[in-house]
Amino acid sequence: MSRAAQPHCLHIAYPEDLHARTVQLLNTLEHAEDPTVHRAELGDLVVELTNSGMDYCFLKPLLLAKVGFVVQQSANLGVAGATRIMAPMIRNIIARLDRRQLLVVADYIRRLMGTRRPR
Numbered sequence: 001m002s003r004a005a006q007p008h009c010l011h012i013a014y015p016e017d018l019h020a021r022t023v024q025l026l027n028t029l030e031h032a033e034d035p036t037v038h039r040a041e042l043g044d045l046v047v048e049l050t051n052s053g054m055d056y057c058f059l060k061p062l063l064l065a066k067v068g069f070v071v072q073q074s075a076n077l078g079v080a081g082a083t084r085i086m087a088p089m090i091r092n093i094i095a096r097l098d099r100r101q102l103l104v105v106a107d108y109i110r111r112l113m114g115t116r117r118p119r
Contacts, residue, residue, distance in 0.1 A: 014052040021045065022113070026106045035102045042102065043091035049109070050086065054079050 025045055029035045062075050097105065 010057075012053050012056050014049065014056065018048060018052060019113075022049065022109065023115070026110055029102060029106045035099050035106075036097075039095050039097065039102065040091070042105065043094035046094060046105075046109075047083075047087045047090050050090065051079075051083055054083070 022045060025038065025041055029038050029042065032038060059072075059075055059079060062072055067075075094102075094105070
């Protein structure tokens with residue numbers, strides 16, 4: 001894909017503790033003799049990153065726009081409902097990934113974070 005055809009970057013802020021846990025799990029996965037033993041942890045992490053992104057890209061702007069209590073609560077409930085549906089699907093898919101696939105996902109998350117995989 002040419003540089004001009006590549007998608008642009010969207011900055012998403014997420015909590016420092018989530019960042020630290022993400023880096024720790026990616027390091028663990030990348031250095032594990034058998035990364036598949038960390039599937040459940042990676043599934044949980046992807047769910048948490050997804051939730052954080054939904055909060056930052058959708059719920060926070062509504063709060064800043066002062067849309068009102070009813071609209072904000074409707075959005076919160078909608079996101080919570082979507083999360084209840086998405087979380088098991090995300091976990092089930094990640095639970096089926098093999099070693100190579102897990103490392104590809106870990107590398108992709110690293111690239112999203114703007115960090116390089118340690119050598």
